[in-house]
Amino acid sequence: MSEKVEVVLDQICREVGNDRTRLLDILREVQHRFGGVSGEAVDLIAQRLETPRVEIESVVSFYAFLSEKPNGNVVIRICDDIIDRMHGSETVARAFESELGVQMGQATEDGKISLTHTPCIGMCDQAPAALINDVVVTHLSSDTARTIVAELRENHDPTQLVKELGDGNNAHDLVSSMVQNNIRLRGPVILTDFEPGSALKKALAMSPVEVIRNVKTARLRGRGGAGFPTGMKWEFTRAAKADKRYIICNADEGEPGTFKDRVLLTEYPDLLFEGMTIGGYAIGAKEGIVYLRGEYTYLRKFLESVLERRREEGILGRSVCGVEDFDFDIRIQMGAGAYICGEETALISSCEGLRGDPKNRPPFPAQSGYLGYPSSVNNVETLCCTARIMEHGPGWFSSHGTDRSTGTKLLSISGDCKRPGIYEVSLSTSLREILGLAGAEDAQALQVGGPSGQMVGRQEFDKTICYDDFPTGGSMMVFGPQRNLLEVVHAFLEFFVEESCGYCTPCRVGNVLLKQRIEKILDEKGEPADLQYLEELAQTVKMASRCGLGQTSPNPVLSTLKRFRSEYERRVKPATDGRQPGFDLSEAVAQAVNIVGRESTHS
Amino acid sequence: MEKVVTFLLDGEVIQGQEGQSIMQAADEAGKYIPRLCAHKDLTPHGSCRICTVLVNGRPQSACTQPIADGILVESETPKVNQLRTDIIDMLFVEGNHFCMFCEKSGSCELQALAYRFGITAPKYPYQFPQRDVDASHPDIFLDRNRCVLCGRCVRASKEVDGKNVFQFVGRGVEKRIAVNSEQGLKGTDAEVMDKAISVCPVGAILKKRVGYAVPVGRRLYDHQPIGTASEEETTE
Ligand SMILES: Cc1cc2nc3c(=O)[nH]c(=O)nc-3n(C[C@H](O)[C@H](O)[C@H](O)COP(=O)(O)O)c2cc1C
Ligand code: SF4
């Protein structure tokens, strides 16, 4: 056992007070320092934290950014989600493979550079994109792949790859990223100027109950996708009896096609932290946690610096704004590559240093959340809205949008459109207007709300994004007339298979079965009966799954069967000569021959 | 004093105590709700989803969902039983279940559920996964091919045995049961009399040298379907 490892691990564990609930921080740090969490490291951590080793192994094996096997010092993760594929990420991946002389999932011979795939990294508006360690590289091509590899071989320092800085705070010293904000349309509510402290001071002049009443009067509903009324969530959390409460910001932004929280975190961190502080005051929390997806590590130092500045300004920390009995601080919890951790109870598990398995409900987080304390989990955009409600009043807020869907919504638009990026629009905006704004008039289909949402066709483009028509977390993926929609469905199912936590049967197994049947149809081996098979299986997964992932993962299948049924029908053919179209006799014989170990006498 | 809660299960009035799950209350009333990951001596897990019922029309797992006054619970309906049948089917094709050779045959809860639901052959395609066998322990055999990921061993080891022999690793389809040692089961403090060893519903954890001890015809589910006992226990 190497002494160095032991010393370093000791220090890493001590830094978080050998606290078992901070395991994710420990593991991320070990992964960062050693390229992996070896069996030896697992044993050492287990000793320090007085936890069985298998518990540590269990957590390591859950997260995509943690590995037992050591990775290279440089890990290239190419986004292979549908939007990037449409922009040529497969060609880029091949270029990386040939330059490095490795296949996806392998490391170079000297062990220094690893190459792999990753689902959406929130850069769909500048696809194809990749993460190289924590550094984001965008607008990739085969050519850039070659120069990147050449440079990495030279200096093994991904930060050197950033030649031109992005706009706004992307150019900030602590970010230094090539990412572009791509803000295409600013609305009146969120993407306007903000004076740090202004909303908070107004909130602190009210009682916590009044703050909640204002959020309720504004009729704000959650922007993370589920649309639960925020004021009610705060009220429940406040009402739960406990000596501690937590406000948690969901900045996991994992739904493919969504990147609006990235832009808020980059350009409006004060608005977000202010919303959290207001929420903390309202529910009676002294601590807030921002759960930041691992893919956005490049923003971490910058966000820490904003928190630090707010402490210096007295709008965070002890006696916020001089209010004697209101202490409130925020810490950032980094994720480690798991879409499911965006689900609020899985997010809490992850914050507690556990596998990102969702929890059984009840109890709900508002009753018993982080470490068993009442917790309110709110999306980044939701919290920004609460600050705006304090700043301008609930009447002003609800004057935007419709009666039941107040305020504006940030949309992340990507895919086959001329102007991908962020749009702040009223909730009464129709899909057709949105496509017009983005320059995608010829769209064949619009995926509203990401893979877990709905695929919508031309006949419904006049519906709106309000909570009664097509509610959305903001992911809008445009598919032009040239796209094969079943391939899109297949890509979405691949994503869910990859990201299911595996806790419950219908989601763990059902999504694989759905994916396989779509493959059969794409391979021209489908028969009419497959449509009913898909429909029934999709219903079972939807109804019987334990959390929102499995309850929505069949949506790509169901919404295309409903709206694009001809895409299926023209690919399936009835069984002929008593054989299923998928049945390949010679293949079946070959399999049998292989098992028996001697040639068939019939061939 | 416990508060009495009254609700409807398939049209029948059931009374239970506040804090009970739908499954507990149903069991006490002699109404069997099919299950696999749940076990009366362990914390409910809510993972297999076979106990799915409709509560006021919404699907919930009966083993984790608390009872409440006036709720309408549907269990023995064609729609709900179809969900259960599909899930059992999934569990069969997900693993490698060679029932005809399995020591657990006849006493296996998965097999018994399949019989109860009239499944003779799965409708979903077999996945034939590659899974490891651990025969390292002198008295205990762990065959992951037959594991249904119910987590009973994990909970029994912690909650009853006061050990930590088992835990899950991996996620999604890659999820597997693992043991608390790099050397396999023999490197752990597992003992043959542990609750964790006897609680496995299938033939994934077996005691060595006692296989096929009960002759065919006298095994647990040879004469009556799974669930009958719990129905009889309380209805006599
Ligand atoms: C699989 C899954 C992933 C999710 N990912 C996110 C996410 O990345 N960001 C988010 O805000 N909400 C996400 N949610 C929704 C959260 O569970 C939760 O409803 C939300 O954070 C509540 O915040 P809101 O009320 O402000 O929308 C996800 C839900 C599911 C089921
Ligand atoms: S539906 Fe089930 S398997 Fe899928 S992510 Fe949720 S708990 Fe995990």
Ligand code: SF4
């Ligand atoms: S080994 Fe048995 S008890 Fe343990 S998870 Fe697998 S099936 Fe359940």
Ligand code: FES
């Ligand atoms: S960054 Fe690739 S799809 Fe979002």
Ligand code: FES
């Ligand atoms: S018995 Fe309830 S989910 Fe398994």
